[in-house]
Amino acid sequence: MINPEYIGFIAATLTTSAFLPQAFKIWKSKTADGLSLSMYLVMGTGTLSWLFYGLLIESPSVIVANCISFSIILFIITFIIRSKM
Amino acid sequence: MINPEYIGFIAATLTTSAFLPQAFKIWKSKTADGLSLSMYLVMGTGTLSWLFYGLLIESPSVIVANCISFSIILFIITFIIRSKM
Numbered sequence: 575m576i577n578p579e580y581i582g583f584i585a586a587t588l589t590t591s592a593f594l595p596q597a598f599k600i601w602k603s604k605t606a607d608g609l610s611l612s613m614y615l616v617m618g619t620g621t622l623s624w625l626f627y628g629l630l631i632e633s634p635s636v637i638v639a640n641c642i643s644f645s646i647i648l649f650i651i652t653f654i655i656r657s658k659m
Numbered sequence: 660m661i662n663p664e665y666i667g668f669i670a671a672t673l674t675t676s677a678f679l680p681q682a683f684k685i686w687k688s689k690t691a692d693g694l695s696l697s698m699y700l701v702m703g704t705g706t707l708s709w710l711f712y713g714l715l716i717e718s719p720s721v722i723v724a725n726c727i728s729f730s731i732i733l734f735i736i737t738f739i740i741r742s743k744m
Contacts, residue, residue, distance in 0.1 A: 581708055581715060582709075585709040587705075588701055588708060589709065595695065610680065612680075613680055613681075614677075623667075623670030627667045627720070631716075
């Protein structure tokens with residue numbers, strides 16, 4: 575039997591790294607033009623809820639994945655709000 | 660004590676619906692210009708791994724969330740590949 579956490583950490587690496595190119599692009603260009611604030615707010619709230627779920631079911635991979643994803647999304651949201659000001 | 664599955668289904672609704680505006684935009688415009696195929700391939704593989712993880716830990720919310728997300732991502736990938744041909 576496979577330890578589910580191995581699969582969880584593979585999944586975590588993949589879904590987390592999918593956000594990285596967007597974050598790098600913002601970091602390099604210093605703008606977040608064209609990005610939808612509402613999409614990232616919904617995604618951020620969702621990620622925070624998954625983090626809470628991970629804590630409740632005590633799943634290390636769900637906790638780690640959503641901590642990292644939430645940090646990246648928070649970075650993107652900060653840039654979108656800043657570029658609107 | 661809160662049933663973790665309630666939180667899981669709230670999280671599932673949020674992270675799944677974050678993909679919907681993009682899918683609707685593609686459906687309406689019939690093009691997927693400007694979207695990164697590699698990002699969606701990574702996201703799709705990640706979602707499929709989370710689905711497998713959900714089956715292993717027998718978590719209804721993780722299974723449902725990733726089934727729906729994977730369907731939406733597959734739709735987006737199909738359009739990106741079609742618009743490249």
